[in-house]
Amino acid sequence: MIHNEITSLFQIEKPIVQAGMIWCSGHKLASAISNAGGLGLLGAGSMYPEVLEEHIVKTKSTTSKPFGVNLPLLYPDIDKHIQTIINHKVPIVFTSAGNPKLYTQQLKDAGIKVVHVVSSVKFALKAQEAGVDAIVAEGFEAGGHNGADETTTLCLIPHVVDHVNIPVIAAGGISSGRAMAACFCLGAQAVQIGSAFVMSHESSAHHNFKDKIIQANEGDTKLMLKSLTPVRLLKNNFYQLVALAEKRGASEDELKNILGRARAKKGMFEGDMIEGELEIGQVSAMLHEIKPAAQIFEEIYSDFLATLKKNSI
Amino acid sequence: MIHNEITSLFQIEKPIVQAGMIWCSGHKLASAISNAGGLGLLGAGSMYPEVLEEHIVKTKSTTSKPFGVNLPLLYPDIDKHIQTIINHKVPIVFTSAGNPKLYTQQLKDAGIKVVHVVSSVKFALKAQEAGVDAIVAEGFEAGGHNGADETTTLCLIPHVVDHVNIPVIAAGGISSGRAMAACFCLGAQAVQIGSAFVMSHESSAHHNFKDKIIQANEGDTKLMLKSLTPVRLLKNNFYQLVALAEKRGASEDELKNILGRARAKKGMFEGDMIEGELEIGQVSAMLHEIKPAAQIFEEIYSDFLATLKKNSI
Numbered sequence: 001m002i003h004n005e006i007t008s009l010f011q012i013e014k015p016i017v018q019a020g021m022i023w024c025s026g027h028k029l030a031s032a033i034s035n036a037g038g039l040g041l042l043g044a045g046s047m048y049p050e051v052l053e054e055h056i057v058k059t060k061s062t063t064s065k066p067f068g069v070n071l072p073l074l075y076p077d078i079d080k081h082i083q084t085i086i087n088h089k090v091p092i093v094f095t096s097a098g099n100p101k102l103y104t105q106q107l108k109d110a111g112i113k114v115v116h117v118v119s120s121v122k123f124a125l126k127a128q129e130a131g132v133d134a135i136v137a138e139g140f141e142a143g144g145h146n147g148a149d150e151t152t153t154l155c156l157i158p159h160v161v162d163h164v165n166i167p168v169i170a171a172g173g174i175s176s177g178r179a180m181a182a183c184f185c186l187g188a189q190a191v192q193i194g195s196a197f198v199m200s201h202e203s204s205a206h207h208n209f210k211d212k213i214i215q216a217n218e219g220d221t222k223l224m225l226k227s228l229t230p231v232r233l234l235k236n237n238f239y240q241l242v243a244l245a246e247k248r249g250a251s252e253d254e255l256k257n258i259l260g261r262a263r264a265k266k267g268m269f270e271g272d273m274i275e276g277e278l279e280i281g282q283v284s285a286m287l288h289e290i291k292p293a294a295q296i297f298e299e300i301y302s303d304f305l306a307t308l309k310k311n312s313i
Numbered sequence: 314m315i316h317n318e319i320t321s322l323f324q325i326e327k328p329i330v331q332a333g334m335i336w337c338s339g340h341k342l343a344s345a346i347s348n349a350g351g352l353g354l355l356g357a358g359s360m361y362p363e364v365l366e367e368h369i370v371k372t373k374s375t376t377s378k379p380f381g382v383n384l385p386l387l388y389p390d391i392d393k394h395i396q397t398i399i400n401h402k403v404p405i406v407f408t409s410a411g412n413p414k415l416y417t418q419q420l421k422d423a424g425i426k427v428v429h430v431v432s433s434v435k436f437a438l439k440a441q442e443a444g445v446d447a448i449v450a451e452g453f454e455a456g457g458h459n460g461a462d463e464t465t466t467l468c469l470i471p472h473v474v475d476h477v478n479i480p481v482i483a484a485g486g487i488s489s490g491r492a493m494a495a496c497f498c499l500g501a502q503a504v505q506i507g508s509a510f511v512m513s514h515e516s517s518a519h520h521n522f523k524d525k526i527i528q529a530n531e532g533d534t535k536l537m538l539k540s541l542t543p544v545r546l547l548k549n550n551f552y553q554l555v556a557l558a559e560k561r562g563a564s565e566d567e568l569k570n571i572l573g574r575a576r577a578k579k580g581m582f583e584g585d586m587i588e589g590e591l592e593i594g595q596v597s598a599m600l601h602e603i604k605p606a607a608q609i610f611e612e613i614y615s616d617f618l619a620t621l622k623k624n625s626i
Contacts, residue, residue: 120531140453141465149532152454152465154486154495155595159531162599173467182467182495185620218433218472219462249562282468285434286475305626307498312625313618 005167006190009113009133010092011066013037014301016180017136017169018293019194020070020094021144022046022279023268027058028202032293034065041094045072046265049080056088066091068113073098086110097145097229100130115169119147124160124168135164136192139172143195143281146223146230154186161187175283177303181311184304193300195281200293206271207290209278212236216284225259227252234278238263318480319503322426322446323405324379326350327614329493330449330482331606332507333383333407334457335359335592336582340371341515345606347378354407358385359578362393369401379404381426386411399423410458410542413443428482432460437473437481448477449505452485456508456594459536459543467499474500488596490616494624497617506613508594513606519584520603522591525549529597538572540565547591551576 006015018025018033020041030040042059044052052069059067069090071081074097082103085093093107096117107114108131116127117136124135137160139153140146151159153172161168170188174180175196183191198205199213216234223232224242233239241258250258259277267276319328331338331346333354343353355372357365365382372380382403384394387410395416398406406420409430420427421444429440430449437448450473452466453459464472466485474481483501487493488509496504511518512526529547536545537555546552554571563571572590580589 122531139465139467141468150535151531151595151598152452152467152486154452154466154492155454155598156531158489158491159599173465176471178471178499179467181498181624184624185494185498186491218435218464218469222463247562249560282464285464285468286472308624308626311494311497311621313621 004189006134006169009167010039010068012039014297015190016297016301017041017094017190017192018197019171019192020044020068021194021198022264024198024203024205025070026204027055027062029197029200029204029293030055030067031059031062032200032202033197033297034059034063034067036294036297037065038297039092040067041070042067044069044081045075046269049077049084052081053084053088056084056090060088068092068094070094070096072096073100073102078103082106085112094136095132096136100127100132104130104132117171118160119156120149120151121159121163123147124164128164128166132166134167134169135160136169136171137188138192140223141232141282142172143221143232143284144279146232148226148230150223153183157183157186157188173281173283175281175286175300177300177305178307180300180304181307184308195283196287196296196300197293198280199287199290200296201290202293205268208271208273209268210290212273212278213280213284213287214289216280216287218282218285221280221282221284225255228255228259231277231279232281234280234284236267236276236278237274238267238277317502319447319482322480323352323381325352328503329610329614330354330407330503330505331510332484332505333357333381334507334511335577337511337516337518338383339517340368340375341517342510342513342606343368343380344372344375345513345515346510346610347372347376347380349607349610350378351610352405353380354383355380357382357394358388359582362390362397365394366397366401369397369403373401381405381407383407383409385409386413386415391416395419398425407449408445409449413440413445417443417445430484431473432469433462433464434472434476436460437477441477441479445479447480447482448473449482449484450501451505453536454545454595455485456534456545456597457592459545461539461543463536466496470496470499470501486594486596488594488599488613490613490618491620493613493617494620497621508596509600509609509613510606511593512600512603513609514603515606518581521584521586522581523603525586525591526593526597526600527602529593529600531595531598534593534595534597538568541568541572544590544592545594547593547597549580549589549591550587551580551590
């Protein structure tokens with residue numbers, strides 16, 4: 001067993017966090033991961049306030065272990081989300097996509113552990129200054145929204161670890177115990193895993209999306225929309241529209257127009273593989289099966305221990 | 314000590330390869346690394362045939378240990394280079410940027426070990442089919458020329474290792490023993506390190522270039538010219554010209570015109586930090602000192618062992 005600052009902070013058995021992803025991670029996935037000994041997160045970014053409340057209540061009824069909520073700080077109704085989280089005494093919040101100074105103190109005053117997701121040393125230092133308990137450092141290979149610097153996990157983790165004095169959770173490119181062990185060598189004390197858990201029975205991703213990920217090969221995701229907010233997309237018809245527009249030097253307004261509204265829901269939740277926005281990491285090239293979340297979790301963890309053992313000196 | 318298929322193949326003591334880089338790696342750097350127990354490579358891509366011959370002769374006179382040549386297969390006078398390599402009984406050749414089927418057999422028939430550099434599983438399989446002895450799998454974070462798929466080292470290495478039955482050398486994003494240990498966890502049997510060795514006294518990079526790398530911060534390199542051949546550049550005036558052209562959707566011909574000729578020599582070798590093309594990896598953000606090559610080598614190797622020890626179970 002690995003015990004470190006992260007397992008102590010979250011009061012979990014195994015240092016694996018399931019990423020709180022839009023449209024993919026509701027109460028079924030979060031409670032499965034927390035019950036397996038990791039930290040399950042609800043993805044609040046795609047939930048209305050009453051939906052988040054429902055998912056918190058259901059998660060509490062299906063696990064007695066710690067769980068958390070991922071909260072994108074640019075969410076329009078964020079005050080309602082924060083009130084719901086505080087009212088229901090959710091023990092842990094991962095914030096992302098926004099300024100960590102805005103809500104960290106309010107959450108900590110309510111006794112909540114706060115973790116902020118960053119893509120650079122610069123933002124890691126800002127998050128530490130804001131008083132967060134830990135940092136997720138997420139590399140270029142991650143699915144969904146991403147940093148402007150394009151720093152990969154291999155380069156980002158040791159750089160961040162050298163600059164902060166709070167524990168670092170590695171994210172981006174981790175779907176196996178080998179990658180988890182690699183991140184521990186880089187100085188991370190836990191990993192956050194998204195794409196691999198999208199491929200669980202418990203994820204709320206549409207089965208069309210899961211099937212498309214099974215077909216995905218290397219090079220089938222790409223970081224797009226860099227002039228708006230960079231996002232890693234799985235290639236489909238919508239991706240091609242964006243790629244053509246970017247190639248001809250389309251303006252931000254044109255790109256916003258192409259993006260439109262509710263594209264991510266349409267793709268990942270409703271299963272429209274043509275018009276939908278499909279967010280997944282580069283590891284999609286290595287994901288070939290849909291399995292129970294607890295099995296994915298256990299396979300990664302035992303592979304992690306086996307890898308450390310194999311490389312022990 | 315680590316003994317594995319790579320140390321056996323090259324007959325070296327420590328599984329660290331110094332990348333054969335244009336304008337940066339001549340006989341001084343290669344022999345320093347080979348003398349330190351690794352594998353030094355001459356970067357033939359920026360050498361005329363008679364210059365390569367001179368560097369081979371000088372390397373042989375300064376080390377009795379194995380060394381090699383990196384040979385970009387698109388080099389115009391490649392047959393002369395190959396003849397020089399065979400005539401002087403260079404024991405190891407790393408080929409890159411071209412079809413490994415063309416010269417692998419000829420080199421192997423001359424008793425030379427052949428390694429090919431790839432950026433994807435697809436190309437790794439082609440190289441294996443061509444009969445190479447090992448593969449360098451190089452990720453998106455690497456300096457200089459890069460693959461179209463943008464797959465990062467963390468994602469690329471385990472994927473390649475799972476698909477080939479020859480040993481894999483990891484490259485891209487490795488400038489520390491922590492990153493080296495991470496790559497071993499991913500299944501690599503050696504690492505190829507470029508940028509960190511550019512920062513040695515023995516590298517032939519111009520001191521202006523080394524000084525600029527010291528100043529480089531995260532986000533200061535970017536993969537550019539994707540419609541021609543993707544190349545990771547350090548941001549300077551030339552980079553800005555390319556970035557502006559790409560933003561307005563410039564054609565391949567316009568980009569070729571901006572690139573012009575001999576830009577890399579002008580920047581990296583002659584020290585023109587304004588008009589020159591500066592090729593370096595994302596790890597440049599973590600490189601702050603110019604040191605003897607043997608010291609860089611030993612620091613990485615002892616940090617590698619310490620990291621494996623710290624993570625042993």
